[in-house]
Amino acid sequence: MLLYIKGKTNGKFLVNSVLNGPFQYGTIVEPGTETTLAAVRAQTYIDLTDEEKLRELVDITETNIVLQGLPQDIYNLVNHNQDAKQIWDRVKLFIQGSELSFQERESKLYDDFDTFTSMPRETIHSYYM
Template identity: 50%
Template sequence: TLCVREPLAEGTEGAPHLGPERHRIYSDLSPKERDRYDANIQATNILLQGLPKDIYTLINHYTGAKDILDNVKMLLEGSELTKEDQESQLYDDFKHF
């Protein structure tokens, strides 16, 4: 979600007094902001659609593509370590036969 604080008045030192945060709507965005917003939505959709269900369930509450990607990388690194540990354990078990 996009949020913005609008200046309500100028303070005594020239600094603005900010009002409450409000959500911006798509039509409020500049063309550059719209392009960035659209790209983020597209990237988010691509990331979410390609995930296994177990990983999707863990990260589906993130809204930004970068947050999703960072957490997916972290989760997949963990699963790779687990696979390496399992493989190592299998080799160790095989040596005992």
């Protein structure tokens, strides 16, 4: 999925959003005058530079790309998350869990194979029935 994301417009920002989280607004220090003190306030969209506005737009795009690339069962589990990094981290956990269950299933199949015995002319269907 990361390779697909890198090929999109603004791919560098998209991958950064997935791996490091969304763009965070900062604070702005407004200088004081002779009669007022300097004030610190939260940054707003109007205060952002063009690059920062692009990064915020990329965060929304990235979340949509990641959600669209998921199977329906995983999508249902992670669609309530707000940013691509949270979704990406949750999906990685689900995939790690599925790898473990795959190894467990493979081990069980080997155990079943070791204990498998059949009688002459017995079919597999009749063995399991």
